[in-house]
Amino acid sequence: MSHDRTDIGSGGDPALRDITERHRRLQMIIEGTAAGTWEWNIQDGRMWVNERWAQIVGYTRDELAPITPETFFRLVHPDDLAQSNALLNEHMEGRSPHYDSLCRMRHKNGHWIWVQDRGRVYEWDDAGRPLWMAGAHADVTDLQNARQDAANMRQRLQAVVDASDEVAVIATDVDGVINLFNTGAQKLLGYSAEDVIGKANPGVFHDPDEMMDYLRPQADADGRMPTVFEALTAQAAQGTWSHQWTFVRKDGEHRQVRLSISPLNCAGGQRLGYVGMAVDITPMIEVREQAYLAAEKFSGAFSSAALGMALVSLEGRWMDVNDALCGILGYTRAELLEIDFQTLTHPDDLHADLALVGDLLAGRRDHYHMDKRYLGRAGNVVWGRLSVSLVRSEHGEPLHFVSQIQDVTAQRQSSLQLRDSEQRTRVTLDAVADMVLTLDLHGQIQYANAAATRALAGEGAAPLTHGQVQDVMELTTEYAPRSPLDIAVLLDPDSNAVDLHSDLLLSVGAQLVPVDVTRAWLRGEDGQVTGAVWVIRDVTQQRARQREARHLAEVDPLTELSNRRGFEAHLQQAITRVARTGQSASLMFIDLDNFKPINDSHGHLAGDAMLWAVANVLRHGVRDSDIVARLGGDEFAVILAGCSLKRARRIASDLLESVRSLTIPWDLQRLSVGASIGIAAIGGNMSVDSAVAAADAQCYRAKALGKNNVQVEVPLGQASDPLDAVETSEGGEG
The missing domain is CATH 3.30.70.270 (Reverse transcriptase/Diguanylate cyclase domain)
Known part of the structure; x- marks a missing residue:
């Protein structure tokens, strides 16, 4: 303590000498811990601190004098003061054994430091009111900065995973149980994260016949074959291993992917699990089958997984790059780290790219996507599909960019794909049985597929484009079939009016058809919602089967x-x-x-x-x-x-x-x-x-x-009148 309320002399009394010696040792221990100590007379507000307490905030005790609780309140960050006071009151009212608060305090030099403040009431009056309280301050700024660095690293890694939904990222523990399933994996495989995390092994996504052919030669003398997970992770035990496989989606559709598997180790070298990154190469294979020349150009993309990743500084310099990006651009890792992305960007694309970077830094968007040209080391032009997100600290300050680059040169060179893309989409939508509508936020129909036109306007009717959806259809529910849902609410991105109903009915004229409605939102370049896509499915037979099953069960x-x-x-x-x-x-x-x-x-x-x-x-x-x-x-x-x-x-x-x-x-x-x-x-x-x-x-x-x-039964609050509340015997049986 910096001030003793009782002066203990050494004298000749052995007990007093012992107390004095223990007090001296305690004082040495406190000084050895470099802790700031304080003592507070709660009744009159007087407060004593040691010199270290003042040093922590850059002052001497004389500079802070007179020291009162107001001294503490003046130095504490305004955002932390209310919580500190609440913790103090909780302890003084006897609801916690100690006062323990982590808060920021302003240093004499003007910056904020983190302080761990702990204390306890040690003396009470006869009425149970606190009299004296003592405690200690410790400077934990370095510890808090370390925690913030760890949080920034986690955010950076998460941004790497979430920067693009074009790549499926699946991580497992050492036993093969999935513990990460990003949006790209959900898009590729049709499963939600809840379907698989903590429940499934990535082997379930592989085509069983293909894997059986792969595993059969690896059987041991007893005929036992390894599991899919065992076989694939064995290949990746010492580093990244890539291979082309057939994945089977939840709906049974087969997709060709380029899968790269890498081990995950902790800092001590212990194996934590594995991470797999899969790129859907099915569209590229289809283009190759349509045109042999295009297929030749696609072959390089197949063999290299066609995905590059980079961490980029706020000034545009490459901070770190992966091998795939080096392969795409033709540079070594060392060469890329010596230059910035502006140098390798085609001049005609640089202005648009920098404008989007400016939007990121200004907070006008969270990420951006664009197709742009890169200048390869061999003098060639590489078309890259670029996805960029900005990593920020927990306080919102920009730290660096995360970029993902997919080589789409072959696709860009395929004039057939570019020319027929929209036509193939419309033909596909017209072939499906579900009704598909594209609407603006005012309910105007921008597009209706053939099924929607037939159902809402009749066979052979004119296209519904530019009409109002409320003029051709009405959604209601089985619970209230005469109360239509408000179309304006259904076109509100913040409304879950459709999601709340599993009993939707589509009203067309006098007919009511059981339907399920799925909504997806369309966004402009600025990220704002501009419209919606509705997929309406006739579920008449499904509802009938559900009712029949419910009847049999109940x-x-x-x-x-x-x-x-x-x-x-x-x-x-x-x-x-x-x-x-x-x-x-x-x-x-x-x-x-x-x-x-x-x-x-x-x-x-x-x-x-x-x-x-x-x-x-x-x-x-x-x-x-x-x-x-x-x-x-x-x-x-x-x-x-x-x-x-x-x-x-x-x-x-x-x-x-x-x-x-x-x-x-x-x-x-x-x-x-x-x-x-x-x-x-x-x-x-x-x-x-x-x-x-x-x-x-x-x-x-x-x-x-x-x-x-x-x-x-007798209702609460009523007398137990046998004639009014309890029906007595209507004739006993004897």
Whole structure:
């Protein structure tokens, strides 16, 4: 401490000498840690600090005097002060054992330093109020800077992965379990990241026949073949290994890819996993098949994976490049690191490239894509498909660019591909059965494929281009078929109105067609949304199959009533309806009396006949809108929507009488049963289990009170009047 509130002399007393010695050692320990210490009289605001405390912020104690809590508040960064005060109050109120705050403080020289401030109240008065508090400051600026450097590195690596969706990046652990699946991989393979991360092995993406031919020669003496992951990572054990493979998408489509696999090691050399980078070369193969000359030019791209990566400084100098980029441009790595990208950019493309770089630095865009020409080392012109993103620090300052360059020289030279690209797209869209519409944000149709034109305007109709979508179609839902969805909302990029509905209907004239609608947004060069593409699929048969499957899963085959699964679904809907509308609803539990003797004496066929007869009584004893269910055995339930407990009791009394008077002929006898009925209100804040438990408790009461009677729960806040809240015995069985 810098100030002792008690002066301890050495004297001749051994105890005092011992205390003095321990105090001296403690003082030496504190000075040895280079920590700034402080002590605070909370009641009068006086505060003492040691010289190191002042040095941390660049002052002497005299320069800071008088030292009070305001001294600390004045030096702390305004953005950190509120949190520091909250932590201090939490400790002083006894809700935390220590005060521990990481905050920024302004140094005398004007810059900010990071300080770890820790302390504790060590003396309280008789009323439990804090009197004295002490603690220490430590300068942790270097530690925080190291953390920020690590965060910048993670951001830089993430930018490398996300800079382009033209490349699939898949990373695994050492056992082959996928732990990274970028947007390029999702686009290439059709799986979402949630489908595969932590669940799948990349071997599942390979064509099985192709891999079997590859693995069979690697079988050991016992005939055991390695797995796909084992075989491929063995090739990449010492470095990057590339090969052409056939990938199978989620929808079954086959794609040709150039796959490069590299090992991932930690700083200590321990193997962490593997990363694979796949480029879809299917379009290039198709062009080669169409034109032999183009195929010859494409062959170089196939063999080199056709993807270059570079880290570029804010001034344009190459900071780091990969082997693929060296191969594309014809330079060695050392040569590229001595020049900047401006030197290698074709003069006619440089202005547009620099303008986009300026947009990145100004924050007007997050990334950009462009096709541009590079000057190769051999004097040749290389067309590159460039994708660039800007890496920023956690505080938003620009650090460097991440560039990905794909050699598209062969594609650019293919006049056939350029000339027929739009025509092939339109022919493809006209061949699909789904309706495809391109719209601007005002609902004007920019394009409609053949299927959309036929469905919305009729066979042989004129193109729908330039018409308004709301004039030719209307979207509604099965839940509210007469309430169309607002087209303006559907064209709002921030709206999820379509995504919230799985029961969409397309209204064309008087016809309602079940459909699924998928939206994709069109963006201009400035990144702003300019329109949308809607893909509308007729799912009439799919919905019918779903309804049929749901019916089979939720109906009791004996009584044709809802089974327990269907009952729970209907009960959840009833609870939701009560919560939304406040309308009353009741739940009735019915347990047949004397049913077991029928099964024991006359067999299960007689029991089934009785259950069928009781089901008919219940079905015809309630409204069509009520839900009657058989929960299993001789237990039934009825969900009474819009029904108070008093009305439910009257309905239950009628049902009880109907069941009691029911007889069925069997082996020259007439068989009969009784029923115990319990009723409870359905509340909007209930769960399915709590609602079932409430009605079941009343049914149990009915059984306990002699069976063959109705019992109703007493609503909270009402007296337990047997005539008004509880239906007493309707006739015991004795």
